[in-house]
Amino acid sequence: MAGLARYYIIRTLESLVTYVIIVAVVFWLLYLYQPNPLILLNLNPQLTPSQKEYLANLFGFNKPLWERFFIYMWDMLTFNFGISYYYVQPVRDLLIQRVPRTLLLFGGATIIAYLIGYFVGTVIAWKRGGVLDGSNVVIGLVFYNMPVYWLGMIFIFLFAFQLHLFPLANFYDPTDKILGTVVGNNPPLGIYLLDVLWHTALPMIVLTLISFAGTVLLMRTSMLDVLGENYIDTAIAKGLKEKDVVFKHAARNALLPLVTSFVISMAFAIGGGVLTETVFSYQGVGLLFIQALGLLDYPVVEATTIIIALLVIIFNWIADLIYAYLDPRVRVA
């Protein structure tokens, strides 16, 4: 157990160091990204010199670069993200509003994709070589190599525009009319949640389609490994029901790679959310990021990048901890 604890401590420290380095890298990347906000401020003819000075002081533009860097590092490590240039409100408030939406979308999609992947992967591994296996692998691979935003556009065209089954865009209906009924400015929570689900459904389906293929293939490979083991033959020889052999003996043991991959893919799905959220105008972190990048809203770009990076690091860390707990070989290496 001492080995495990040591591994946990080292892995945690590594994650912290990685986080600090990424925060620093983001600062210098954005410093590369011209134009400088101070120049933009000076270009604005409507500001008086005193206003410019006030704003430069407020955002710290007039401090030397190294000082700005350390202030930035301290702020980011203490999660003090500053004020958005564009929205003129604390970035933290924006994130508190946006992060749950992104987690809902990607969490939902990833869970569904893994459930499908688990069952389909198990079944097609058991009946390997058949038509079901082949067609599933091919369909899975096609979706796996498809640009997610393109599939999104097609789905918007088909299901939202032609068939009117889903809304065209947005996270919720900004008007006071939700799901065909007129509600006031403060809709009942139930109706609001239904509306949100209705808006989230289409992007969630698209994300699920794009990502279930990887899960199916992973589960299939893992199952095939397990099915080669002797105890499966023993179970079949004992005369157990096929369903029991597949799901109780084989699938359970094949689940380990799927679990760790699930945690990691959660993290990466959020980073890739920029595309899905853009195409569906789904006001999550990804859309906030891409809009801020276009608007030169540096505090928001910094904060969203760091939040996404932090989520990736945390999920990776969790995955490693679980893996180390389940597979003792990892601890030694």
Place this chain on the structure above:
Amino acid sequence: MAQSKKWKESRRAFRRSLKNGWQTYKRSKIGLVGLGIIIMFVVMAVFAPFITPYTPYYTAPSVDIIRGDIYNITLQNSASWIYAPVGIMNYVTAPGANINLTSVLIYNDIGQVQIFPVGYNYTSQKILKIYLKSPTNYSIPKGITSLYETGTYMASFMNANTFIANSSRNFYILDSNLKVYRNFSLPFTIQEKSIFYNNPFIMPSVGQYSLISFSHGNETILYIFYNRQLNYFGMPQPIHKIPLAKLYINTSERVINSPLIYLNPNDVSNGYLNTSQIIIPTNNSLVSYGFNIKMDPGYEALGFNVPQVVSEPYVKWIVNYTDDHGQSYLPLSITYGYDWGDSPGIQSTVVVGTNTNEIIGYSRADGKMVYDKYFVVSNPSLKDYKLQALYPTNGGIIFAYATLGDRSLVALINPSKGTVQSNGTFYNVLEGALNSIPTYDVGSSRYITSTTAGDVYLLQPNMVINQTFSIIGGMKTPINGLGNILSYTAQMGYYYGTITNSGQLYMQETIGTNIAPLPPGKYPSENTYILGTDAYGRDIWTWLVYGSRAELVVGIVAALSSVLLGTFLGLISGFYGGWVDSLIMRITDIFLSLPGLVIMLILAASLGPNIWNIIFVIAILSWSGITRIIRAQVLSLKTRAFIDAARISGASKYRLMMVHIFPNVLPLTFLYMSFGVSGAIITEASLAFLGMGDPHAVTWGMMLQYLWTTGHVLDAPWWLLPPGITITLLSLAFYLVGRAFDEVINPRLRRR
């Protein structure tokens, strides 16, 4: 010797392993499919110019992508009309502001006139609907073939316009209610007619005169009158009392063409317009008759500005029909040479178009006209065209030629150069004979003309065809400029109208609407767009084919760079171990934890949109996974016996790494390169879609980006589907090749 033998042996071994590998690979169906798709795209990329009809930046001509806002209005009560309309015009109720289209006037030759007030619904951007209200009926004398409206100088008064009309033997002046107040019976049937109208907007100090001449045989009658119907106090004057000067000219020779009336308002002195002249082409020579018009200033205050001819016409000059080379010609059209150093209003140069493809200019010198300039339409393919009309523009002279009755030529002659040079920039051949002389629309800077083939042409001043429209069923009346429709917020463009054979008023706005993206099909320019066009009129198929070039380059170069970097770092890390290994592994961990797309976007935005920057960005952020795998492979190889054997036999570290370990990790490198290409293609498309693509590159990602930013996702499936399909196919192909290759190098996988 031994060296070469060894080399030969190793080459043989390499060939053998390649052959074995191919034998295994061949068994994988998906691998063959993937390879086939890649070969297809490589062929597309290599032979792109041969399998595409256009270049990527070819845009569909405006004839395909611009559609006019066409208003087909069925004329009310048109059934009660016995004869077809012969003319259509804008009936101006507020002269001076007569660019406004307020009413449409239609007349026929049995004396029926209908005036339809125009109603229209509009937003601030666009006319939504034009409709005609119930007409008011008028009657005019029978047989009128030409009704000509002269506005008046004073803009602020209603009902102050005058109409000039003529039938074959009569000349009428009508008031604004189309009531005849002057009727002149001509002593002959009109053969040639000519009108001069002094535009009060150009020469306000002179006033508004109309001069009209009718000719038959040797005789020419010239009428001169002052248009103003309101005096300076704004009171309608008794117009029927306004004197009208009449001039009778008996040329000794037969008049063979329309005369040119020439009133020089700048010569006004003491109330005399003393350089006025009428240039009459007779069958022998060009004769200019001068006359002096006197204005009685005493009448001006009361609005009776009476023109009086104070001199009998006298011969100012005569030129014979011989050119510089002594060759004789016949004049087909006479006009002024504005561009020969004259300004509008001072016409001192006369230009004659002839039947021998020559243009001859005469300049005024010492009170006489002398031979000045001469040039020949030298283009042999245009020599057979017979000149019909020649008239001045601000940029030169426009010709209308016609030949064989079914083709017309419009050409711009540059008087200083004197040549018609190249098709499309100085002349254009139109199908059908011209119905009327092209009219110039100042608002859109274009000429509009219609042909007997039923087509309407909009021509740029350099004679490039800007748009064409077909009027179904053909036109009954020549196309006529009707004027602007103005709203409170925006000028709504200049409208033209004609009456179709089916009795409908066809109205056309000159600016038109861009209708691209075009669905697949054949278009009026004879272009076929197999997969349609995008919003800029660019051919989708061409972009798809040329796009494969960029995608293959981006995919392969990015994947190769990242794989080489990853392999190199993995080799070093695994081989040397120690602090080098730790350092590289920490860096790898950091790169693995970076949210790839987000960092790529920031990096691409910082470096600038350029295809090589995008390749760099993709390569720099996708090597880390490969490094880990190669390191693990190197670590396992290091423990193998053949490495120990090599080390014992004295191989250097470098040799161990490059000769013994590197070839053994090479298959893995190729495997991940295949997956890497697949990923790089998708990533490039994603970056392009999010606006970080190279705007000068032809890529499938850019196609989707243009689709997204121009907002045609929901209405152009022919544009939405192809780039996504090709991205998926190419990415899938490399992925499949990777999987098949994986089976070759991992025999364990084959059993499945």
